[in-house]
Amino acid sequence: MTIMFCFLLYLPAFGLLTGSAAMYQAFTSSGEMNISSCPITYFGQKYEKVYVSLDANKFAFCFNSLYSPGIQNDCILMSGGAADRGDLTVLTRKIPPGSGVHQLLPHLKHAGSCVNVIPLKNSQDDEVEQVELGNFGAQAILAIKTYSGYTHTEVEADSQVNSQTVSKLKFQISETNTGVIADVSGCRLSGVVYKTNTTTYDQDTCSAIICDVYGVARVVSDCGPMEHCQGDGSCAARNVCTVAGSTVIDINGKVHTVPDRCGYTLLSPGSIPGLKVYGVFQERRRKDVSFLNNVVLRLDGAGVKVSLEQGGRVKLNGDVLKLNATAQVFSGVELSKDKTGVTAKISTSNGMVFVFFDGDKALIQLSGTVQGLCGGSSKSFSGEKVAEYSSAGCEVPHDDTANSTINCDTQAKWCNLLKQAPFTACHNLISPEPFVTACTNTLCKYPAVDDLKCKLLETYTMVCSKQGNVKVEDWRTKTSCYAQNSCQDKFCSDHEFCGQKFYGGEPRCFCRAIFASKYRSESSYGEPTACEHSSAAVTLANCLLEEEGIDYSALHLNDQTCKGEMKDETHMVTFKFDSSRTCGTVVKANDSKIIYKNTIMTQNNSIVGHIYRHDRVHIDFSCFYNQPDIKSLAIKLKQSSVDQQITSGAWIYNLTMKAYTDPLLLGTIESSTNIQMNERIWVVLKTEGLDENVVQFVTESCWATNQPSPSGNLRYDLIIKGCPNPADDTVTIENNGRGPYNVFSFKTFQFTGLTGDVYLHCKVQLCVMQGGNCVPKCSQAGRWRRSIMSSYEDENPALITMAWTY
Missing domain, CATH: 2.60.40.3210 (Zona pellucida, ZP-N domain)
Structure with missing residues (x-):
């Protein structure tokens, strides 16, 4: 590359710009200068520091670090002289009209520029040379002026990028004594430097690299989005695989019908190592016809899994992504989403894979070798089935009753519209035959609902548009296939799919046939x-x-x-x-x-x-x-309590019994408690774990024996049928049948002629509330009745036994 230069025709005091100094820095031998107030864009790279080093043979102005041979750096190397010190002044002002800068860079604007002025001096502080680095946005210039102290006959300026010479210029002293300027602008792309206002063509990529006059680079490819460069400057169409409904049209135009509801390999490692593309199929309204449900891209080496799902939902390794029409790159996969569907693109030096999915159909374009169902694999469907994406029983066949409303001849006639105008615009690019076959096979088995007829025609136009950028004009008008409400952003569950109840209706979620069949057969919801x-x-x-x-x-x-x-x-x-x-x-x-x-x-x-x-x-x-069973529990009086868990069918509850010496239930009776004859004691029976809104706790009866067995020969009744024994006026009972607990009291006694333990036994039962309550109705005779329908007198009661001695 050659750097343009010209003599500076008008340089008052040589300064390219005039004005007061914005910054001043001095150095001796070498220095690191801060130029952040006037940064320099040197061949496409912006710098805010300049490193100056001086010796008798070379003046070096570098931008990454001080100059050192063998170390990559961006530098301007100039022939040396007697200078060993210098300083930096930054000036900002408008460019003087008619100056040499405008002749060199005529496209520059007059305002908004600055210059770094670096005068170089000898030890006697005499000026030897002045170097100026001017900032003009993405462009920059180098200006040189020498003085009488400069001892060489010429000035050499070697512009380097990554320590490689980009341009080397030589000026005679007669030129530099007046002042010269040179353009050090350019573009840098992937480490390569390009001259401003030039276009360079790369046959390997079929691309033109344009470096405009402002130092901004861009790449323009000759190949369309669905083409690839063959490395010799020519473009070729990419291989195309289409999946619509339950059919796969491979790159050779062969039609494959997916036989079940499993996951299959559409594309396996070829031009992009480690990349696999899977298609997962599920039924919709019929159990015997499957549709493409989602597409999965996997980069096994990178551990990346991208799932393109129904409704336009996209997941990366399980996390839902927020996408829009602007392409974003996630883990090496370029993703975008618009009203038509979702696009995924993976590009490497070996090739490219493009996947479009709209919930009904997928278009896969790729360069290089193709394996899997899209490559016309010789493997059977079972050979390409993927267990990870195949649910249990997905291969089990289902036979639905044939739909009597389907006329296959009528549907075939519809599908053959693809062979007529306006679809003929695509015939030179893509044969309609496999698409006609796929359309007919589907409509002969599946009802033409959910705008299916038009979607099958749309598949052909989509492939034509994306493959060859050919638009089929007015096909919707001529076939009355008017655009319907989209299922984009309509998210259904795994056992549902998005469809329309009637033509033109709002999309909603319908039950999949297999899921719904078990409920429909039972007429349940x-x-x-x-x-x-x-x-x-x-x-x-x-x-x-x-x-x-x-x-x-x-x-x-x-x-x-x-x-x-x-x-x-x-x-x-x-x-x-x-x-x-x-x-x-x-x-x-x-x-x-x-x-x-x-x-x-x-x-x-x-x-x-x-x-x-x-x-x-x-x-x-x-x-x-x-009904909850009635259980028994025994306790000796001088124990503090008994706690027992009782299970009765669906009922699980705890039953406890405690004895106290006072009505406030503060003094628990222990084994050491001294109980006297005719002393009143209080007994609490309580349940835990029952719903007291439904079940109440009732103490049905209590009696004393002189033996541990509740059926001992000697027996004395305290509570009879939920009420105090009318023959013993010391007995009281509270809260019986009103909640999960009750309390009764009596005065202690001993059996006549006997000493030792006296055992107390109680039967407790559970009462189900129904239209009334469970509180026993006590009469003077000690009888009681319940205001409920259930009866439990004959059921086995819970038995509690207490004993005391004197």
Whole structure:
């Protein structure tokens, strides 16, 4: 490269710019000068420091560090002289009109420039030479003026980039005594320097590198976006593979029909080592026809996985990315998204792979070798199946009843429109035959819903446009295929797909056929009722509800404030209640069962006047539990307490008994407690773990024996059928049947003629609330009745035994 130069015709006091000094720095022998107030762009690289070193043979002005032979640096090396010191002054002002700078760089503006002035002096402080580095944005100039102290007959200026000479100029003293300037502007791209206002062509990349007059470089490729350079200056079309519905049209134009709902290798390592592209297929409205569901790109060596999914969602190693029409690079993959779909591009020195996916079809373009289904692999589909992307049972065939509304001849006639105008504009570029075959195969098996007929024609026009930049004019008008509402940014769950209920309708999520079949066969909307102790939940599929025109948000339980909650990920709607929020649940009981019942129904406010816009819904669901068994527990009086866990069917609870010496229940009876005859004691029986809104605790009976066995020969009754023994006025009972605990008291006694332990036994039972309460109704005769339907007199009670001695 040759640097342009000219003599400075008008340089008052030689300064390229005039004005007061903005900065002043001095140095001896060498120095690091701060030029941040007037940075220099030297052949495309901006610098804010200049390193000056002086000796008798060479003056060096470098920008990375002080000059040292053998070290890469950007420098201007000039012939030396008697100077051994100098200083730096930065001036800023307008360029004088008509100056030599304008003759050298006529495109410069008159304002906004600065210059670094570096006078070089000898030890007697006489000026030997002055060097100026002028800043003009992306451009820069070098100006030189010598004085009488300069002893050589010429001045040499060697401009270097990365220690390699870019230009070497020699000026005679007669020139430099007046002053000269040279352009040190240029462009730098990938380490290569280019001259301003030049164009350099690279046959290896089929690209022109343009370095404009302002020192800004750009690369312009001769090849289109779907072409690749063959290394000799010529461009060739890339290989194209198309996946639409359940068909793969490989680079040779051969049509393959995907037989199931598994994941397959579309592209395996070829020109880009480690790159694999997979296609994952799933059913939609029919169980026996699959559609491309998502595309996965993997760079195994780099551990990168990019998933192009339904609705235009893109994930990188599992994380959702936010994309727009401006291409962004993530882990070596260039990604963008617009209203038509998502684009992924991977470029290396070996080749390029381009993938476009819009939720229905994928276009894969690539250079170099091709393997996998897109390469017309000789392997069978089973050979290309990928376990990682194939769900269990995905290969199991399903046979649906043939759709009687499909006329295959009519559909074939439709698909053959691709052989006619206006599609003929693409025939010289892409044969329509494989696309006609793919279209016919699909429409002969699958109903023409979700704008499928038009999407199959659109596949051909898309390939034509992206491959050869050919636009098929007015094809939508001539086929009445008007643009429909897009499924972009409509996210459905794994068991759903995006479609249209009717032509031109808003897109929504429909149930996949296999998922829905198990519910449709049972005429249900979702899973069976999940019952737990005192709670129940019903989970419905929103896509099944929408099939019937039911808006889940308009549904509620008996209590209208209890509505369904839908999970964003699964779109399953759950209605539930428990003991803390009963939601109007009705609890009933019979001799053996406890029944919890609620209803999912339509919200009343969905009815306006004499009309309503939702079908009336009435879904009853119930949970059945066995009545809780009555258990027994024994305790000696002088123990502080007994605690026993009891399991009775679905019921698990703790039953405890404690004895006290005072009514405030502060003095617990221990083994060392001295109990006197005719002394009143208080006994507390308590349950934990039961829902007291449904089940109450009742002490049915208590009695004393002189033996540990509750059926001992000697027996004295304290509580009979929930009431104090009317023959013993010392017995009291509180809170019986009112909650999870009760308290009774009595005065101690001994059996006549006997000494030693006296044992107290109690039967306790659980009472299910139903339309009344569980409080025993005591009469003077000591009888009682319950205001509930269930009966438990004959069931095995819980037995508690206490003993005391005197």
